Every structure is written in structure tokens, then in C-alpha cells.
Amino acid sequence: MRSVAMLKNGLSQSFSIQPTWTVESVKQVRYHVIAVNDLFDPSETALLRACPEAPLAAGDRRLVVIDSNVATLHGDRIAAWFTANGVDATILVVHADETVKDWESVTRVVDKMNEFGIDRRREPVIAIGGGVLLDVVGFATSLYRRGTPYIRIPTTLVGLVDAGVGVKTGVNYERGKNRIGTYAPAIATFADRTFLRTLDDRHLANGLAEILKLALVKSAELFTLLQKFGPELIADHFQGTTPQTDQAARQVVTEAIHLMLEELQPNLWETTLERCVDYGHTFSPVLEITALPGLLHGEAVCIDMALTSVLGFRRGDVSGAELDQILSVMTQLRLPIWDEVLTRPGILDAALADTVRHRDGQQRLPLPLGIGRHRFVNDVTPAELAAGLDHLAAAAAQRIGDKFADAG
Ligand SMILES: NC(=O)c1ccc[n+]([C@@H]2O[C@H](COP(=O)([O-])OP(=O)(O)OC[C@H]3O[C@@H](n4cnc5c(N)ncnc54)[C@H](O)[C@@H]3O)[C@@H](O)[C@H]2O)c1
DSSP states (O other): OOOOOOOOOOOOOSSSSSSSEEOOOOOOOOOOOEESSSSTTTTTOOOOOOOTTSOOOOOEEEEEEEEHHHHHHHHHHHHHHHHHTEEEEEEEEESSSGGGHHHHHHHHHHHHHHHTOOOTOOEEEEEHHHEHHHHHHHHHHGGGGGGGOOEEEEEEIIIIIIIITTTTOOEEEEEEEEEEEEOOOEEEEEEEGGGGGGGGGHHHHHHHHHHHHHHHHHHHHHHHHHHHHHHHHHTTTOOSSSSSHHHHHHHHHHHHOOOOOOOOHHGOOOSSSOOOGGGGSHHHHHHHHHHTSSSSSHHHHHHHHHHHHHHHHHHTSSSSHHHHHHHHHHHHHHHHHGGGGGGSSTTHHHHHHHHHHHHTTOOOOOETTTTTEEEEESOHHHHHHHHHHHHHHHHHHOOOOHHHHHOO
């Protein structure tokens, strides 16, 4: 068949028996992650001026969606800030944790946007909360009128270094973690450590798991910082009450955001499925959803990292001393390296099979190379997983035994 392609007003058209038009367009993405100290301090104006795409001024109105726990702990201060700045804030308080990361929560936000009659260009929804709230609001705004701008204000450590800085939104569906969602960047994220003051230790550790992930695959320096300051950062809630912890908290959060964005920017739409930020996320989605509400996201990620560090050791990529350091830092950060959910027959094979479907037919499994580097493998077998699991069980049991021995 004769076919001649030509460009007509920028559109390519080929002449054949069936004329065919090929449309190509690139969507430019630009968003800001802005570190702020105490965003809702009465004298702080970052939210008014720091985001050129969405300037906020007295007389404007905004829809503000707040996680219910954050509303209880910080709601008065937040409302007072909007009042003091003459912004008419309609506040929607939403219960947001993993058990309600679902369609119903999305619908509540969409209903409120509809009732508010949001201007889809000039009135970004302001989302304030943890990773769940940010994912739910991001998803709802990306659906409403096929895309309405939003601003993220994370209030958990996971939100600050992970859920708040990328472009993914979504909710769980049936037994599938984040099974439905979109790629929808917020126009800006304000990273403010002061919210962590009220976050409990378990959720601080949960966020440290995502930071540890980046350290293990990308930065031995960050690993050393966690090793040195991790327990103090939890005790201090990242508030920097001494000059030393202030510097450590600043450094750990800044470095984690930087390392994450460095990985995300060239691969925002996950064109490449070999992503080192998926370290710890091969087995954890199924572990987390199966154990729900027993394991937090970061806890499931940490168990996955403990297992894959063992796999790395058994392949000769991680030394015995390095494995020991990795498992010790996990324990120091109060993260689990084992959970009973691992003993469910076939759970690891099922989790790997699910991930292979998600990664276009291949394992693309990031494994650590020492501390601070990684490689991808595609040849993990059920036998290797079973041996790795036995190894991890023994290492975890020994650590628990050591803890009791120390206490005695
Ligand atoms: N979109 C992404 O790229 C991405 C990345 C990582 C994680 N996530 C998602 O993030 C979720 C986990 O986020 P999370 O760990 O923030 O959990 P979360 O949103 O459930 O928050 C944890 C708990 O802390 C409460 N809370 C929030 N801020 C608080 C504060 N300042 N003080 C006291 N309590 C507070 C919440 O109400 C909740 O009960 C998971 O669903 C995960 O899938 C998304």
C-alpha cells in the first residue's frame, strides 16, 4: 500500500487507503515543593505569595480539606490564619486513614467541590493532612472537571518526604492498594516540619521507613545520619529543640525530598518501570493490605526492605556487617523487620506475581548493593524467597532474643 506522510499545520497525516492522523503533544509539568517553617504562624505569608500560579489575597475564597485529626489538633490555628489574612475559607473535615482510603472519601470531596462551585482555574483546593488525605484530595481534584488545581500541605513525615512531593494520587479498591488513581501533580507543596510536633512516635517511624528506603538505595550519607540521629529525631518529633537535632532534622528532611525528586523528575509518568524508589514496595502492598490495619505503610515497606536486604546478602551483594547495620538501624528506628503476615502460605509469591503484573511482566526488583546503591533483578525464584524468609525469621528471632537478654 502506498503511504505518504505529510505535516499539515503541525499535524501529521498519512495518505493511504485509510487516512490516519497522528497526534503528538507534550504536557509540561511544573510544580514547587517549598520548605516553610510554621506555615500557619500568624505572621507567615508563604501561602499567600510563594506560589505564582495561585496567588492568594484578602477577599479570595478557598476550599480547604483537612484530615480530622489535624483539624482537632491544628484546626483553630489554621482557621485563624485564613481569617487574619481575609481569606474566606470553607473547611471540609475528612476522616482520613488507610481504612477509609476509598471511593466514598473521594465522593465526599467531589460533592463539596461541586457545592462550593469551584473555579477550576483560579481556586486551588488546599489539602492539609497525611498521605491518605493528600492522595484522596489529589484524586478527587484530578477527576473534577477533568482536573482542578490543588495545593498540598503534608502533616505527616510520609506526606512530607513522599506522598506530598510526587504526582501520584489514588485510593484502594477491593483488596488492591492504590488500585485506582491518577497522575496529577499539585501546583505546590508546602513542607512544614512543625506539624510533626503532634504526630505520634509510630507514625514518625513510619515516615522514617521511606527515608531509610532512599538511604539504602541512593545515599550512604543519609544512612549514616539516620544511624546517628534517628532515635533523637523521633524523640524530638523533628522539632530541632537543640542546635544539633535541628540541623539533623533539617538535613534529613531536605535530603530525603531532594533524593526523591531527583528520581521522580526524569520519570514522572513512570515510563521507566525500573524505579529505585520502588525499593521496599515489591512485597509490601500485599503485606500491608492483608495485615490492614495491623501494619502501617512504612512498616510494611520496612519488612519488605529487611527481606530484600537478606536476599542481597544471600546473593553476595550485601556483606554480613552491612546486613547487621541495616537491621539494627531498622530496629533503632522502631520499625518491624518481621510480621506474622509473612507466615501466610504463598503470600510472598502472590505479592511478587501482583507486582510483576504492575511492572509490565517483569520483576524489576530493586535489590541493595551494599548500603547506598542498588541494582535491578528479574530472576528471584520461589525457592530463593522461601530461603530468604527463613533467614529473616532467624535474624528477627535472634534480635528479639538479644533485646530480652539486654533487658535481663
Ligand atoms: N502518592 C504517593 O506518591 C504516595 C507516596 C507514599 C505514600 N502514599 C500513601 O500515603 C499513605 C500513608 O500516609 P501517612 O503515613 O501520612 O498516613 P495517614 O495519612 O493515614 O496519616 C496517619 C495518621 O496520622 C494522623 N495525622 C496526620 N497528621 C497528623 C499530625 N500532624 N498530628 C497528629 N496526627 C496526624 C492521620 O489522621 C492518621 O490517623 C498510604 O496510603 C500510602 O499509599 C502515597
